[in-house]
Amino acid sequence: MAKIRAHETVVIGMLGSILDAGRGPKRWEKWRPTVALCQQEDLLVHRLELLHQSAHAEMAKQVAEDIAQVSPETQVRLTAMDIQNPWDLEETYTALLDYAKAYPFQPEQEDYLVHITTGTHIAQITMFLLAESRHIPARLIQTSPPPAGRDYGGPGSHTLIDLDLSKYDKLARRFQQEQREGLSFLKAGIDTRNPAFNRLIERIEQVATGSRAPLLLTGPTGAGKSQLAKRIYQLKKARRHVSGPFVDINCATLRGDGAMSALFGHVKGAFTGALADRPGLLRQANGGVLFLDEIGELGADEQAMLLRALEDKRFLPVGSDKEVESDFQLIAGTNRDLQAEVERGRFREDLLARINLWTFRLPPLRERPEDIPPNLLYELDLASQSMGTRVTMNKEAQEHFLRFATSPEAHWSGNFRDLNAAVLRMATLAPGGRITREGVDEELERLRAAWSRGGPRREAPVDLVVRVLGEERAAELDRFDRAQLAEVLEVCRQARSLSDAGRALFAQSRAQKKSVNDADRLRKYLVRFGLSWADVTGRALTEEA
Structure with missing residues (x-):
């Protein structure tokens, strides 16, 4: 039976132009990280890939010779890097990335370590990023001087760092706990049980903590859009993703000339009554979050100005010929169908496209x-x-x-x-x-x-059919079938039983029949769409006729 050969250890590291320097016999009285790396009792380095600037070729050769004395088993391969300024991130990253892409890694046969003790801070950061992104399939190794300090020539110690976070149970639990806390915070600590709503909040938490793009919250009045917007801001503030304030306004309260001034501000003398400069809500929200509830109520001029502010972070206050800047994240709320408003010419299509990247519908x-x-x-x-x-x-x-x-x-x-x-x-x-x-x-x-005085507010047919059938199945229906099904679903939701719903739906035709079974007729209609009474109403079938 063939013996399995153990992996060899290969270390990739930068020459330390200061820490690794040393000439004459006294160099052995100084701790030099690259030499000390090969002196570790419990670490055998089979090959050291020592990268260095061309100007430090002689120093690199001296270090290689010293390693040959303390660790004859270690093969040292010197590679000159064409880096003129090792403190330049772009130049250093480009050079090391090119090196990593060209290197013939053999992870099935070799274990790789990246030495991050030497080199400029820029080089160390670059090495970390290349290992973290797996351009270099390696763990990190850090060497430390002996307790006596750097002026002592001992080997010191070393620490291995694995960037595979999946191996760190405590870290994983911390991340999961932080996410759970964020979800609970967005739900105001309420232990919600609706699966669809919980999935919605999970996605909002992901987007809110990972993006500064606009968010659009849709849903009927009273569904909680304003409260959720505030909590999104508070979560972002706690995670240090924003530093500015939370500024909110219900756009339905903005009317006439005052709308432009309230949103974008004005300069003194811009109009009668403008006795002083006014910053406006967009400037107040700089560095924070601006929540525009009922954004569909904005006029055409305000929509145009808002689009410019979102795209360029700049706009003109009323009466000013000098632009101002404001960098804010927008959360918009609406109970309207903005796409329908676009088709009616009441809402700008380009503005909708800009705020529609992340849209979340809050259910009633x-x-x-x-x-x-x-x-x-x-x-x-x-x-x-x-x-x-x-x-x-x-x-x-x-x-x-x-x-x-x-x-x-x-x-x-x-x-x-x-x-x-x-x-x-x-x-x-x-x-x-x-x-x-x-x-x-x-x-x-x-x-x-x-509710009797106001009457029940009926859900839009498109929403009701989608909610019951799902988006894919609803999209397969002809418009006629979809409209008819929506009416049937609404009647079923309001009825006390299958029979009551059947009598309401077939009141005219049943008068012309000698024998009627409205419940059976309705049941067969629902079966055409793969639906049952429970699917439509969420209630068990308790009455058949």
């Missing part, structure tokens, strides 16, 4: 029924803080409220604003800060009345 509360219980507890905590006293809800009252809150009867047309208001009202009217079944009943009647 009714799409997240499993998240209502933890959000109820969160709102109770907020109410306690607001009122300065502990507010609780007994078990019976909580179960009663949640049965209603997660049922099709609860429209939550205002989303989390409705939930927040409901909890705050119950807390305010609760005797001794304890919400009872009677208090819940009173609030449920109030909600039913409010």
